[in-house]
Amino acid sequence: MPVYVVDKPLNLTSHDVVGRARRLLQTRRVGHTGTLDPLASGVLVLCVGDSTKLVQFMERDSKDYLALISLGAATPTLDAEGPILERAPVPDFSAGQVRSVLSAFVGPQEQVPPQYSALQVGGVRAYAVARAGGQLDLPARHITIHELTLLGQYADLSAAPRTFAPGPDGRWAGSDTGLNVSLPPALGDFPTLLVWARVGSGTYLRSLARDVGAALGVPAHLAGLIRTRAGRFELSQATTLDLIGEAAGLPDLSALPLPIIDAAPELALHLRQGKRPADPRQGRFAVLLGGQLVAVVDGDGERLTVVRAWA
Known part of the structure; x- marks a missing residue:
């Protein structure tokens, strides 16, 4: 599901924006990555559907x-x-x-x-x-x-x-x-x-x-x-809240400030299960990224998860 960059208007709480987005996008699964006060405006990043799982990785963005x-x-x-x-x-x-x-x-x-x-x-x-x-x-x-x-x-x-x-x-x-x-x-x-x-x-x-x-x-x-x-999102990319229903949104991967690894389905499954690759040649990325969070994308480029890769 996509990520939306909204220019939050004055006099709305971040929760108000989420509520309106739920109605306009016709889904309950909407979350944001950092509160803005009612008297503040500007970038509010909304994650929709399965993308709500990414909020935890984006809340600490500068x-x-x-x-x-x-x-x-x-x-x-x-x-x-x-x-x-x-x-x-x-x-x-x-x-x-x-x-x-x-x-x-x-x-x-x-x-x-x-x-x-x-x-x-x-x-x-x-x-x-x-x-x-x-x-x-x-x-x-x-x-x-x-x-x-x-x-x-x-x-x-x-x-x-x-x-x-x-x-x-x-x-x-x-x-x-x-x-x-x-x-x-x-x-x-x-x-x-x-x-x-x-x-x-x-x-x-x-x-x-x-x-x-x-x-x-x-x-x-x-x-x-x-x-x-x-994080990665600028005010110049933002859409107005009223037009969010017409916006295409951005792919999950554009939201994550993490290294990205394209993995074969079997390797991606093992990583989701917390297993180390049996073949060291498959695990070379883990040596380079010891202890870091990485985004793993299955071969179809669609299914995404975030794991911690260890050497």
């Missing part, structure tokens, strides 16, 4: 974002959902000051998730407790931020670009021509940073906005977020 961080106001949700809990005047930061702060967040680190998140402690969702006026003790998570690039500084969100395009290196930036994006309504006239981010799995851009503001000495919130890449 992702790229265009993030708009508004300075001078903090919210309980850490984004533009609001309400504003704290305000403060914002100094006239130079681009060099902002870049210096951003560079300090690049690399492996510990990040405290938002209270308004789907994380569970003791079987209770954090957002459920937050909506009831409480807080959970959410432990910091180990994450990696690969790149943070300052693309612009603006007097407020309305002055930030709304049209973006990818460069030859896959990094997106504001452009006179390209893809038009929608952003949530601004909570006020707050100075805003436009940042391109490449992050590992589990990274919360809302938490990053909070932490960047703290490093600058001011409250901050995530005013807008566009995911431009998830």
Whole structure:
């Protein structure tokens, strides 16, 4: 079954998108490979039918974002959902000051998730407790931020670009021509940073906005977020949700960032059963890929499984 790359619209949860896809594709077996908040848009990868088995191998893919961080106001949700809990005047930061702060967040680190998140402690969702006026003790998570690039500084969100395009290196930036994006309504006239981010799995851009503001000495919130890449899939490949029923979808193999082995049916069966090849000549790939996950495709090129190949 195919994989679909959807441009998630604003004001829908990832679960909402899955629900609509189920109706449009007339199947219950739909899953996604990484949640996007309602006030975020961009790449949401949907796996359909047997492809749902691949979600576990794609959830940890790195992702790229265009993030708009508004300075001078903090919210309980850490984004533009609001309400504003704290305000403060914002100094006239130079681009060099902002870049210096951003560079300090690049690399492996510990990040405290938002209270308004789907994380569970003791079987209770954090957002459920937050909506009831409480807080959970959410432990910091180990994450990696690969790149943070300052693309612009603006007097407020309305002055930030709304049209973006990818460069030859896959990094997106504001452009006179390209893809038009929608952003949530601004909570006020707050100075805003436009940042391109490449992050590992589990990274919360809302938490990053909070932490960047703290490093600058001011409250901050995530005013807008566009995911431009998830794993192998770019925003330029995405279809609108309403047209997913007419889209052809992409083959399973295009979704897997794994080495691919074409195997005869007998060898593929043995690998599915966890057996080592009896003939060492058949197992030469296992020597090269000791301990790695590999995608094994039967001779017809259709039936696919993922195994761990050992030397």
